Amino acid sequence: MSTLREIGTGIRVSVFFWIACGLVYPLIFTGFAQIAFPNQANGSLVRNTQGEAIGSHLIGQKFTSERYFQGRPSSIDYKAEASGASQLAPTNKTLIERVKTDTASLTKLNGTKPTIDLVTTSGSGLDPDITPSGAAVQVERVAKARGLDPETLRKLIAEHTEGRFLGIFGEARVNVLALNLALDGLKK
Amino acid sequence: MEFSGFLQIAITLVLMVAIVPFLGAYMARVFQFESTWFDKLFDPVETLVYKLMSVDTKADMDWWGYARAILISNLAMFVPVLGVLLFQGSLPLNPNGIPGMTPDLALHTAISFLTNTNQQHYSGETGASHFTQMVCFQFLMFASAATGLAVGIAFIRGILGRSLGNFYVDFTRGISRVLMPISIVFGVVFLSQGVPQNLSAITPVKLTDPYTTSTTTNGKTETSEVTTQKLFTGPFASMESIKELGENGGGSYGINSAHPFENPNPFTNVIEILLLLAIPTSLIYTFGIMAGNKKQGWVLFGTIFLLFVSLISVAALSELNGNPTINSVLGSANPNFEGQEVRFGWSETALFATATTGTMTGAVNGMHDSLTPMAGFVTLFNMFLQVIWGGQGTGVAYIIVFLMIAVFLTGLMVGRTPELLGRKIEKREVALASIIFLVHPVIILIPAALALAIPGVAANSNPSFHGLSQVVYEYASAAANNGSGFEGLGDNTLWWNLSCSVVLLLGRYAPMLALLALAGGLKAKRPVPETPGTLRTDTVLFGSVTAGTILILGALTFFPVFALGPIAELIANQAAKTF
Numbered sequence: 191m192s193t194l195r196e197i198g199t200g201i202r203v204s205v206f207f208w209i210a211c212g213l214v215y216p217l218i219f220t221g222f223a224q225i226a227f228p229n230q231a232n233g234s235l236v237r238n239t240q241g242e243a244i245g246s247h248l249i250g251q252k253f254t255s256e257r258y259f260q261g262r263p264s265s266i267d268y269k270a271e272a273s274g275a276s277q278l279a280p281t282n283k284t285l286i287e288r289v290k291t292d293t294a295s296l297t298k299l300n301g302t303k304p305t306i307d308l309v310t311t312s313g314s315g316l317d318p319d320i321t322p323s324g325a326a327v328q329v330e331r332v333a334k335a336r337g338l339d340p341e342t343l344r345k346l347i348a349e350h351t352e353g354r355f356l357g358i359f360g361e362a363r364v365n366v367l368a369l370n371l372a373l374d375g376l377k378k
Numbered sequence: 379m380e381f382s383g384f385l386q387i388a389i390t391l392v393l394m395v396a397i398v399p400f401l402g403a404y405m406a407r408v409f410q411f412e413s414t415w416f417d418k419l420f421d422p423v424e425t426l427v428y429k430l431m432s433v434d435t436k437a438d439m440d441w442w443g444y445a446r447a448i449l450i451s452n453l454a455m456f457v458p459v460l461g462v463l464l465f466q467g468s469l470p471l472n473p474n475g476i477p478g479m480t481p482d483l484a485l486h487t488a489i490s491f492l493t494n495t496n497q498q499h500y501s502g503e504t505g506a507s508h509f510t511q512m513v514c515f516q517f518l519m520f521a522s523a524a525t526g527l528a529v530g531i532a533f534i535r536g537i538l539g540r541s542l543g544n545f546y547v548d549f550t551r552g553i554s555r556v557l558m559p560i561s562i563v564f565g566v567v568f569l570s571q572g573v574p575q576n577l578s579a580i581t582p583v584k585l586t587d588p589y590t591t592s593t594t595t596n597g598k599t600e601t602s603e604v605t606t607q608k609l610f611t612g613p614f615a616s617m618e619s620i621k622e623l624g625e626n627g628g629g630s631y632g633i634n635s636a637h638p639f640e641n642p643n644p645f646t647n648v649i650e651i652l653l654l655l656a657i658p659t660s661l662i663y664t665f666g667i668m669a670g671n672k673k674q675g676w677v678l679f680g681t682i683f684l685l686f687v688s689l690i691s692v693a694a695l696s697e698l699n700g701n702p703t704i705n706s707v708l709g710s711a712n713p714n715f716e717g718q719e720v721r722f723g724w725s726e727t728a729l730f731a732t733a734t735t736g737t738m739t740g741a742v743n744g745m746h747d748s749l750t751p752m753a754g755f756v757t758l759f760n761m762f763l764q765v766i767w768g769g770q771g772t773g774v775a776y777i778i779v780f781l782m783i784a785v786f787l788t789g790l791m792v793g794r795t796p797e798l799l800g801r802k803i804e805k806r807e808v809a810l811a812s813i814i815f816l817v818h819p820v821i822i823l824i825p826a827a828l829a830l831a832i833p834g835v836a837a838n839s840n841p842s843f844h845g846l847s848q849v850v851y852e853y854a855s856a857a858a859n860n861g862s863g864f865e866g867l868g869d870n871t872l873w874w875n876l877s878c879s880v881v882l883l884l885g886r887y888a889p890m891l892a893l894l895a896l897a898g899g900l901k902a903k904r905p906v907p908e909t910p911g912t913l914r915t916d917t918v919l920f921g922s923v924t925a926g927t928i929l930i931l932g933a934l935t936f937f938p939v940f941a942l943g944p945i946a947e948l949i950a951n952q953a954a955k956t957f
Contacts, residue, residue, distance in 0.1 A: 200450030202431040203546055204521075207553065208458065212517030215558070219565060219616040223575035231575040233611045233639070235583065243583040246609055248572050248638040254589045262720070267591070271580055271608040272503045273633035275717050277747040277866030279844035280701045281947055283956040285716060285748075289704050306704070306712040312719050313636030313744045319720040359386050360644020361723035370586060 236367065245367050246270075250318040253370060256299070256335040259320070259328050261366040262307055263292060266315035276311045300331045319363035322351045338376070346372055380698060383725030387690060390648055390729060394655050398679065401656055402663025408555045409531045409548065410668065420554050427550055438541040441898025444532055445891050447545035448525060452492055455521055459514045460488040472507035473579035474610075479505065486875035486882075491515055493886035494522035494770060496621075496628030496740055496861035497852075497878060499870040503610045503632055508577050515628055516617050520561075523624030523770045524552035527657070529890055530771025534665050536897025537778065537799060539905060556657070557624060564619040564653060572642040573618050574611035582606040614640065622653035625770040627740030627861045635730070635743040636719055647726055647743060654739040658767035661774040669799060674916040678777055681921040685928070686766050689756045690732045696752035697724040703954045714753075717745030731757055736766035738773065740861025747840065747848070747864040751951050754844075754864075755944035758851060761858040763932040764818065769859055775893050779811045784927040785915060794913060800905040810896040814889045819935045821881045822853045826939075828877075829853075835873040839866035842957040843950065847943035852878065857885035 223231035234247045245251055250261045252268040265276040278285035289309050296304040305324040325347045333340040350369045353362050407414050428435050463484035467477040483499055490497045528548035536542050569575050588605040614630040618640055635641040635650060666675015700714045713724035727744035734741050735757040746757055760766050765776045786803050789796030796803040829836045829849050838845040848864040855862055856878045
């Protein structure tokens with residue numbers, strides 16, 4: 191095989207697979223996805239009764255008002271156009287200072303010590319979930335702000351708690367957006 | 379919580395082992411050109427492809443011909459990808475108006491994906507258009523994985539005394555019969571679970587609880603109300619499966635598989651872990667079949683499996699014990715949670731971190747920079763060794779090279795001619811094996827020392843011992859073609875882009891050429907008949923000798939780095955010291 195022929199083969203193979211794997215595969219896949227799974231393919235959007243998109247079921251939102259359950263601290267303030275994390279090492283002073291400040295303010299707000307998920311930033315900065323105990327420590331505050339019976343809220347949390355996959359994989363969790371939307375939907 | 383955490387790790391490992399005989403046997407059939415169920419589907423397609431590309435499928439290559447084919451085709455892939463990265467701003471399918479990359483960043487990104495590394499100094503949401511994600515990243519994820527797979531198979535053929543084969547045939551079959559079908563199936567699974575697949579621009583959604591933020595610029599404080607969240611989506615389900623299966627690891631999103639759109643729930647998380655482990659674990663079994671000695675395959679598998687389980691245990695226990703400083707603030711015992719997602723928790727994060735660094739995938743489902751010291755130790759350890767399953771195709775080859783070294787060492791000790799699979803291991807083999815193992819520490823430790831010595835280039839974000847680990851991690855990840863990072867590092871600089879580009883290239887192509895040369899040399903050797911005096915390599919005893927060789931040769935070189943990095947950090951952390 192001459193060198194020129196060798197180079198020619200190399201280029202042809204690259205171009206062929208460039209088109210096959212880089213264009214044909216993802217584009218056909220996109221077409222299929224838009225027909226077969228339009229909801230998931232476009233970000234699992236949650237809509238209100240007017241049909242407006244008010245979030246994604248998979249993406250956490252920032253909740254600051256006392257009337258809502260709050261999610262985990264996010265180093266990107268839940269800005270979904272650029273995911274990010276604190277990247278702080280366990281021995282970094284900044285991490286410990288932040289945890290101390292957040293623990294103090296949450297203890298004051300909720301009247302009880304927060305759980306660890308409420309004072310640590312998530313990997314994505316968009317974690318949609320908190321732990322069931324992280325929801326439980328916020329119950330009294332939300333109940334007071336809304337004038338509701340705490341028992342009602344505990345029931346609501348239980349309804350919105352998703353267990354491990356097959357009872358084995360991952361951890362139990364509460365989707366904060368879903369919980370808060372259900373909260374807004376409660377009859378007074 | 380402790381029990382369920384370890385239970386889910388154990389069940390995942392059982393599933394991993396269960397896949398091995400099936401996928402391993404299937405790959406052996408594919409690369410030994412035996413009939414499979416899918417021939418009717420693939421044969422006509424491949425025949426057409428070979429015709430279009432005018433590949434002479436009958437022409438077997440010698441090792442240098444095989445190596446030339448890899449170098450030529452890889453260069454031909456690199457050039458257009460580099461062009462797209464530079465000019466993506468004016469190319470189609472860029473609804474979010476992302477500009478072209480700077481030349482140094484484009485160079486690093488193109489090399490990083492070409493070498494199966496997927497180290498990312500850009501962030502997916504702000505640095506790559508949909509077009510780039512498809513024609514650069516998804517394309518190279520298939521191509522670089524198929525290249526690695528081909529090298530692994532050619533290496534196995536060579537040391538068994540067979541012809542190395544034809545690179546273009548192996549490359550094509552790797553994509554058409556292994557990578558593409560599995561990617562399609564699991565791409566659909568990911569899609570059904572919520573991984574996006576569209577070509578849309580950012581979607582604004584109305585916040586339920588709007589809030590005000592204040593920004594201070596030039597002494598003036600401005601407050602603004604935030605009422606929307608901007609959801610970023612793209613053609614990502616098709617990428618997620620090959621990202622894991624091909625041991626690529628480059629995320630569509632900056633934050634990789636920690637992002638709920640890349641890894642929506644614990645089910646997808648288990649699938650991702652199994653996908654990234656599937657090929658490197660199964661290839662060891664493939665080797666056993668091709669060698670006609672399944673026991674040899676299982677002995678090697680068992681050796682690596684035990685090392686893998688030990689490393690997972692270290693990482694998981696460390697994550698479970700958490701950060702003593704944080705726990706004293708909260709007044710309770712908690713696992714580590716910083717940089718992790720609620721749906722995964724400490725055990726899935728520790729398992730993912732160990733699997734992704736062991737297999738040279740480099741995807742992450744939690745932030746490695748925020749791992750506890752011993753879990754960070756495990757990730758570094760994996761990338762230093764490169765054989766706790768190892769890279770696509772190259773992993774099994776490195777494991778066999780370690781076996782070769784173990785044979786050589788024991789041969790010297792007991793005064794017998796070292797032989798492996800009926801072939802004498804002599805000076806040339808040991809010299810080439812040494813190149814393979816010496817390149818690695820050289821291209822990690824020397825650049826790391828330079829980065830730390832030259833003022834102002836390291837850009838590490840964490841102080842003290844962990845800051846040292848950040849720099850070493852970046853080069854280890856580049857050299858091992860892993861791609862994960864201690865991502866606090868400010869790595870989009872001229873220094874990091876250029877120095878990592880060099881390390882990436884050397885880490886990929888130097889060992890690859892040495893492996894092929896080794897295979898070519900062994901193929902040409904006359905086999906020596908097996909006698910009762912032959913040292914058997916398919917025994918548990920020899921498996922342990924191999925494990926010892928791996929630990930001594932692979933890890934001891936890096937001991938000073940371990941001591942100054944994660945081990946010092948562990949001691950400080952246990953004493954509740956912060957910096």
